[in-house]
Amino acid sequence: MNAKLHKLIGTAALGLALFSNSLPARAGLATRNEVYIDPSGTTAQGSLTGARYSADNGQYIGCDVYFDRRPNSGPWASAYCFAGDKTGRSTYCSSTDARFIDAVKGMTDSSHLYFRVSSTFTRVCSDLEVTNDSAYLK
Amino acid sequence: MKTNLKKALGLAALSVTLLANTIPTWAGFVTTSLVSIGGNQVSRWASGSMEDARYSADSRQQIGCRAQILSTYSWTTCYATDSAGRTLLCGSGDWKFLETLRGMTDSSQIYFETNSTGSSGACTNIVIANSSDLLK
Numbered sequence: 198m199n200a201k202l203h204k205l206i207g208t209a210a211l212g213l214a215l216f217s218n219s220l221p222a223r224a225g226l227a228t229r230n231e232v233y234i235d236p237s238g239t240t241a242q243g244s245l246t247g248a249r250y251s252a253d254n255g256q257y258i259g260c261d262v263y264f265d266r267r268p269n270s271g272p273w274a275s276a277y278c279f280a281g282d283k284t285g286r287s288t289y290c291s292s293t294d295a296r297f298i299d300a301v302k303g304m305t306d307s308s309h310l311y312f313r314v315s316s317t318f319t320r321v322c323s324d325l326e327v328t329n330d331s332a333y334l335k
Numbered sequence: 336m337k338t339n340l341k342k343a344l345g346l347a348a349l350s351v352t353l354l355a356n357t358i359p360t361w362a363g364f365v366t367t368s369l370v371s372i373g374g375n376q377v378s379r380w381a382s383g384s385m386e387d388a389r390y391s392a393d394s395r396q397q398i399g400c401r402a403q404i405l406s407t408y409s410w411t412t413c414y415a416t417d418s419a420g421r422t423l424l425c426g427s428g429d430w431k432f433l434e435t436l437r438g439m440t441d442s443s444q445i446y447f448e449t450n451s452t453g454s455s456g457a458c459t460n461i462v463i464a465n466s467s468d469l470l471k
Contacts, residue, residue: 225391226416296409296433300402303437315406323406329439330399331388 228332230309232256232280238288241280242311244333245304253283258310260301260325276301278312278322290314290322300327307333366468368444370396370417378459379452381415381423384444386471393418398445400461402436409433413447413461425449425458438463442470 231251232243241258248256258280265271276297279289290312292298304310308327315323369391370383381398388396400413411432414424425447439445444464449456 224394225389226394226397227389294404296404296430299433299437300404303402303433303439305439305441307441325404326401327436328399328401329385329436329441329443330397330401331383331385332397332399334385334389334441 226332227334228330230333232258232282234280234282234286234288236286238286238314238317240311240313241278241282241288242309243280243282244307244309246307246333246335247309248280250335251283255281255283255285257281260304260310260312260327262298262301274298276322276325278310278325280310280312288314290320292322292325294322297322297325300325303327303329305329307335309333364468366466368469370398370415372415372417372421372423374452376452378448378450379423379454379456380446380448380460381413381417382444382446383415383417384442384469386442386469390471391418395420400436400439400445400447400463402433404433411436411458411461413445413458415445415447422454423447423449424455425451425461426455427458429458432458432461435461435463438465440465444469 230244230247232248234241243258248258260276260278262276264274273293275291275293277291281287304327308329311326312322313324315321368384368387370388372381374380383398388398395416395418398415403410408428410428412426416422446462447458448460450459
């Protein structure tokens with residue numbers, strides 16, 4: 198009887214410790230946008246959280262910024278956006294337009310991205326949308 | 336009996352260790368900034384933090400901003416929905432607003448104002464605030 202009581206107290210204390218340190222309860226409006234790439238690979242969209250926490254292990258989406266000041270090639274800056282969906286389709290584009298670079302600098306861990314590739318040959322971005330919205334938070 | 340007592344003490348000690356060393360306890364100064372929308376006879380405004388909207392008790396609150404870069408123009412949009420379902424949206428082609436969005440994080444507090452008394456209009460003011468008290 199005593200043994201059971203001790204075990205119970207121990208387990209309860211452990212549970213309390215774990216419970217009191219857990220993250221906030223997830224309520225509020227939430228949208229999980231997984232990665233979608235149109236069949237021609239011209240447009241891609243999705244949220245970073247939607248891709249990262251999707252059920253499959255193939256989805257990704259993101260943008261990078263580059264600055265190169267090497268004497269032989271720089272100075273130049275560019276933005277590079279890329280995505281892969283759950284079917285294995287992937288696409289990417291890049292731009293040296295300062296406006297695109299600025300938009301990528303505004304990304305957070307939960308941003309939703311939409312980008313359009315002007316031509317699948319040159320791979321230059323023609324449109325980019327970066328949305329930071331409470332609904333995309335994990 | 337002794338073994339059980341030791342077991343219980345061990346579990347209790349483990350619990351205390353976990354309590355002290357896992358995720359930090361949530362102390363420090365904290366502000367709750369749920370989505371609110373207001374206005375007067377000449378303008379309307381909305382305010383709220385991204386995290387407080389996301390983790391609010393209701394499923395209506397939402398606040399955010401979007402930067403759109405198109406080949407011919409750039410556009411900034413900020414929008415909010417409060418717990419009562421009221422909405423406000425502002426938009427602008429002013430480059431300075433796009434620059435302001437660069438300062439956003441997942442915990443940012445957003446404040447924006449429009450010169451309209453309706454539910455949408457031109458942005459006149461966007462404030463992105465980042466502060467420790469807004470962190471979850």
